[in-house]
Amino acid sequence: MKFVLSTSFTKVAHLTELAPVADTHGWHAMSFSDHVVNPEQINTPYPYTEDGSRRWQAFTDWPDPWVMIGALAAITKNLRFTNNVFVLPMRNPYLVAKAISTAAIISNNRITPAFGVGWSRDEFELMQQDFTTRGKRTSEIIEVMRLLWSGEMVSYEGKYYQFEPLEMNPAPTAPIPIWIGGISEPAMQRAAKIADGWVSDLQPSSEIIESIEKIRVWRREYGLNGEFDVMATPSDAWNVEGYKRLEDAGVTHIMTMPWPFYHGASESLEHKIDSIKRFSDDVISQCG
Secondary structure, eight states, X not given: OEEEEEOTTOOHHHHHHHHHHHXXXXXXXXXXXXXXXXXXXXXXXXXXXXXXXXXSOTTOOOOOHHHHXXXXXXXXXXXXXXXXXXXXXXXXXXXXXXXXXXXXXXXXXXXXXXXXXXXXXXXXXXXXXXXXXXXXXXXXXXXXXHHHXXXXXXXXXXXXOEEEEEOOSSOOSSOOOOEXXXXXXXXXXXXXXXXXXXXXEEEOHHHHHHHHHHHHHHHXXXXXXXXXXXXXXXXXXXXXXXXXXXXXXXXXXXXXXXXXXXXXXXXXXXXXXXXXXXXXXXIIHHHO
């Protein structure tokens, strides 16, 4: 089992201090959430809470994930970087491909981008991207990026994106694995069909295991039987026993934020560093 440090709602000023600690204390990766802006009022209810309210307060830090990953890759040696999740169809595919390939080079291939289709129509409208076609465009964008990451002269003719021969360099020196996040059936089917892994939401273990079984069925239908990663955030598993139950069901990565376990809602940098170290001793060392 591998463990991924969630950085959601964390102050940017803390991240350059936390990453080197995670890097030297057995953590596999660090993950970043994604919002470009945070509207005062939203027209689309947040889909992951019962009342549609957001899980964060106004003025929460939301750093650009790829700028942040590039910076942290330069001060770490082993730590990988991923997302939970990056809203792909809200962006221009060529700019995203360039940012990710640059991060891959800077980090010596220590990235696993995780994409979602997003929920906030408000942000899509501000970014001037079509909210209604976001799922289908996500599949095309991934095809486009994989072509661009080859570093060769490539062209593409899709429903939403088309271009004549061109190249994008510098290109990554190794294939970039891609995960897909989301708990809707279309999201999980997309993960099964075109991705190297799936990312859960904050969910009970039983729901995560049920989703893994669905994805396995779809992968068999698509004729796929190779390795497939699952990064899960269980809402009801916090110890070695709970994590091993998920590992037996197919979870390969646990994403968690350790400081609430030891210091509650503390925003102290010292408490966060202490928690990263203690969780490593208490859990990661027992799950290797």
